[in-house]
Amino acid sequence: MEEFQLNVNGKNIEVKVDPNTPILWVLRDKLKLVGTKFGCGIAQCGACTIHLNGAAVRSCQLPISSVGKNKVTTIEGLSENGNHPVQKAWLEHDVPQCGYCQSGQIMSATALLEVNPNPSDDEIDSAMNGNICRCGTYTRIKAAIKTASKS
């Protein structure tokens, strides 16, 4: 067990855990931020996507000991009231079916638009390919990303 200082969603937080603990389980078990989902545990499905200094990373493969002073943002911290342009576009297109993967999809999409505000279809595909949607909402996700990119 070690003590770690984290910056999560703009707040400074202290937690005491095993240094190997993936940040996913720190968020879910310790901080009760359960919007970040567990899907595969091997960074293959994207359900656990968070931002580390604004870049999309898979939290299931990121040990807390590597986070350091980098800023962690989860779906809960993406916007005040779910009013990030990407979240609004998700509602406009009524994207979710089961909804389980969608926080990961939204975190990947917002990170993409941050560096590339007007992505092409191919650029969306390549940025989003690590996020599986088992229900098959891919066409709606792409439409929502395009709507968000216009706002």
Next chain:
Amino acid sequence: MKIIKTSIGRRSFIKRTTLAGGGIMLSFNWLTSCDMTPNQVKSLPKEWFKINGFLKIGENGLITIMSPNPEIGQNIKTSMPMIVAEELDANWDDVIVEQAPLDTSIFKRQIAGGSQSIRQGWNSLRMAGATAKAMLVAAAAQTWGVSKNEITTSNGELFHKASGKKSGFGSMASLASKMDIPKEVFLKEISDFKIIGTSRKNVDGSKIITGKPLYGLDYSVDEMLIAMIVHPPAFGMQFKSMNTSKIKNMPGIKDVFSIKTQLQDYSKQWCDIDSFNEIAVIVGETTWQVMKAKKELQVEWEVAPEKTEKVQGWSGEFTNTIPEGLENTSDHMKMMASMDNKKTQIVRQDGNPGAMFKKAAKIIERTYTCPYLAHNTMEPMNFFADVTDENAILVGPIQTPEAMEKSVSSRLKMPLEKIDIQMTRMGGGFGRRLYGHFLTEAAVISKTMKSPIKLIYTREDDITQGTYRPTYRATYRAALDEKNNLIAFHVKAGGIPESPLAANRFPAGAVDHYLAESWELKSNISVGAFRAPRSNFIAGAEQSFLDEVAEIAKKDPIQFRLDLLQKAKENPVGKNNDYDASRYAGVLELVREKSNWVNPPEGIHRGVSAYFCHNSYVANVLDIKIQNGNPIVDKIYCTVDCGIVVNPDAARNLSEGGLIDGIGHALYSSMSFKDGRPEQQNFDTYRLIRHSEAPKKIQVDFVKNDIAPTGLGEPTFPPVIGALANALYRASGRRYYNQPFITDKQIVG
């Protein structure tokens, strides 16, 4: 207006003081927390008046409607309350939706399965709204001293035209809740619908996109422990012993033991699949601590002998034998191929197919196969359990809460009324969560630990547990005469452990001489319903074969099918044909028109298919273009006849999902076995369709009619596989017979 006798169970109208008997729901009310807009939150009523089991109305006009069935992503949590709101004449903006508790004395068939929620809920949901409206009208009539017949309703308000009196539902709710339950109610004419047939957003949408706790995996209570399991690494193996000394003292670990999911001599219900009855369990404080210990646990497994189990079938209890052995996919393929030359069960025969095949000018014979598939819901199996001597509270994702309540009751030896199963939103179902062994396991673990626990499967536990879509094989033969008329048709289909054959489905009924044969082979690899069971293979096989027959007969593939359907309509062969030939032809004609079938765009290769299952009809035209040597699904035109469409945009979303799901599994997904061991253990080896592989465009069109709603969750999945195979053929010149169509070693062309 249609007048009908109300047949809602009396208990629907009992004015209950709490949602569930006793106080056990109270500490868990986050699950039934409402889905409210910010305006609704501000205006929460001071008092709710329960009108019946489906709805309550606040004095300020806010209405809570219960959504009875489990939500797995099919969006019934929005569409079922829409049906109640329609007949109530509510203003949808005033409606709050709550997930109903499990109570089948009020809510019939609280199952997510068979694409039946809307179809089978249709009448009771309409009646719940209509009776509540009638009671509001009666309350207004009494208050205003006028006849009920002079009162009209609209958009959450009651009107008396002659006197100019009007009132919101809220003002009449208190009195309405005390009114007699009407013996008969009026249902609306379909043409008067104002909510049904209009697109309404997912009531959980805002919570999903902001990451609010909705799913079983998100559920927690104070002092809850985390449990994980270790099951045998291969089918045909069982637990022997384990050495717990290495992990018992690891940080956070509370206990390590083995459990039996079911007791000996238990008579299984259909939903009681347990691939591995005895499993190792590790319980600890946090998920990561338990995961770490799980990796270190040393378990000794042994080869399991043949075993028998008692199963409750539709026609009484029977004994099922599970063979011993460590099975291999390569052996499965050989065993299935060997059935081609064996005598099998004739399920249907019309005319004299043997004679017709002898005199045929051409015989076309093709064989199709598909592998086992894992469901891979994005949310892995999990369940919360808090079992005490007094009661059992179980919370989590389950498609069959009612049946699983019985399983848990039997396993814990606890009366049904002391067991409370609460439904969370599910991170996918696809049939996997019809089988609730994980729920029973969670209950047993909680009882053993005397503590609330949450059982979590890792992805590897989930994917290697079984309950798979079976592996199937089908051989089709068609006889053509000199003029290329289809004179006889023969299908011989089977699988491990069940056959995919639906012998009374098209083209049965459309061919004078028809033979359908079926076979099954035993295995110890467990299977379960997977989105559109059996149809999910046989539709693609049949629709690929018909395409090839049409080509050899030199006929347009759509016209070829329409001609057969015309015969089935005018002069059907046999009496048990399970489809309506007119509606079948209807979706094909509509997709021909919508896709402009006769004039495909340049560079586009097209395939067509149509299928009937889950009471609904679907046709597809699928367009492929070749880009840098790779096939790209450019567009899918999908036409659906599922009767009245309750929530059109959500229905389109569900249909798009079914199409993408069908394409993905047919192209990429497969579960294979070596010495009983699943060769795919996670998403690095099990391929699911991804963003870049999804169709670029999907257009879904619904046939407009006034037929009561039929299934939609499953019917778009099966036929698209045929359209895909047929389009791939036109793009590449090669027919695709064996799923998955694309493997690492094989590219299109």
